[in-house]
Amino acid sequence: MTELTLGYSPCPNDTFIFNALIHGLVPCPGVTFHERLEDVETLNRLALKTQLDLTKISYHAFGHLRRDYVLLHSGGALGRGCGPLVVATQPMTMKDLHDKPILIPGELTTANLLLQLYDQKFSEIRVLPFDQIMPALERNEAAAGVIIHESRFTFAEHGLHQLLDLGAWWEQLTGLPIPLGGILAKRSLPVRLIQQVDQALAESVRYAQAHPEKAAEYIRQHAQELSDSVTHEHIQLYVNEFSVNLGDEGIAAVQELLARAEKCRLIPVIDLPIFATS
Template sequence: MELSLGYSPCPNDTFIFFALVHRLIECPGFTFRERLEDVETLNGLAREGSLDVSKISYHALGYLRDDYCLLRAGGALGRGCGPLVVTKGARSMAELRGKPIAVPGRYTTAALLLRLFDPGLDTLVYLPFHEIMGAVARGEVAAGVIIHESRFTFPAYGLTKLLDLGDWWEGETGHAIPLGGIIAKRSLGREAVRAIDRALRASVAYAQAHPGEANEYIRAHSQEMSDEVCAAHINLYVNDYSLDLGPVGEEAVSYLLGRAEEAGIVPRATQPLFLS
């Protein structure tokens, strides 16, 4: 059976999925037709039910739990890797109330964390993540919430960090920060979901065991990124949680979604998070 598979062109995702889509590891009974899109585009495609398996923002997952389950492998969760709030002139987060703040999509975890930090920061401007730093630098918005490789490049735009939302989350809750996970349609069934999860875990393990093998594929999708930033991106977002969320990762995800439910941001779950 051929399954549609969505993930982003960011180095951590192309690193993780390289072995799976190039059939260097087996997923008996399944092949994958990949579609590479920005994470907010993937969020929208999953909300439409257009993808069988997909990378997703954990914020978006809060709206999709009736139709999709979470896989334990392949995601981005960790410490010291959260979104940053950057600005050109603001001196405090309180100063941003009532002013436009760019975020990388309505359903991104970055947008969710900002809302949880201060619901009063509600003048949000939704931009593709790679356009946010330019908008802040030009004064089109008062601040921006940046993700991905922007963490490493924002000083070149003359911007300063006002808040690390990941540091705030870790200090506030004690949990690692869940950024994005991999989901599969519940309709595929328990055994299929288990097989896909095993194959994805094997794909991560293959990439870690053969770190240079995916370089050409990774660079083909990140041509504007230097080798140094590309390597830093992978090192930051690919870790032991990418192999398996484990109890600590599962608890972190459940806590984030629970906080979002309590705040009235996402609907309360009617299905268990995992199928397998």
């Protein structure tokens, strides 16, 4: 029996995706998973220390992890209309933020990478956990923040103003969907094992889509502060056909993001295949 550590977030899209795999509702013969649920920035940091065999990460982090990890085709968050938003306490332009404090949900998040690709002149970037950004803005602790996850559904209720949809900006710039987070496997694992896990994870997504009620209790257990309606919106937004398989368009989006980040020197240039090869 092969034992693998597996990291993912407690967000509804991840618990929805991984529920069937973790609870043996889809087969992955000879493999036992030991899950660890953490926010994505913590997972990014754990992966930098190669502490997890398999893990959800931000694509920004993947740019720094390619020597030690390969990307799976399934299980990730990539799509259209689902990118991070820049919100502010007052209406203003993005140029107005060049000398003002901006909160981001983690240095290695794709949200931060997109902000830097949009404009590298922001001089006061501060890190806060994603769920603390809107409360901090309400306390006037910063001028603006980059919000992710379910915050995009609720920011207006907090009196905040949207300045920029970074996902829409990316889609208009490239014509491609926005790569937010993916699932990685240690490059040192046997290729056949990586492919087996990738296939099982795709089946876990399909199972969840076909039997959403089976994941409801697991999702609720880790998202107790979210209403059922917000949880549903979250899953509908971040789980789609790209979660089953990136496909050619998804792969092109990932490669474009990494190439632009390398060109801007935001990640190191690494000449290795991003997927496991035999």
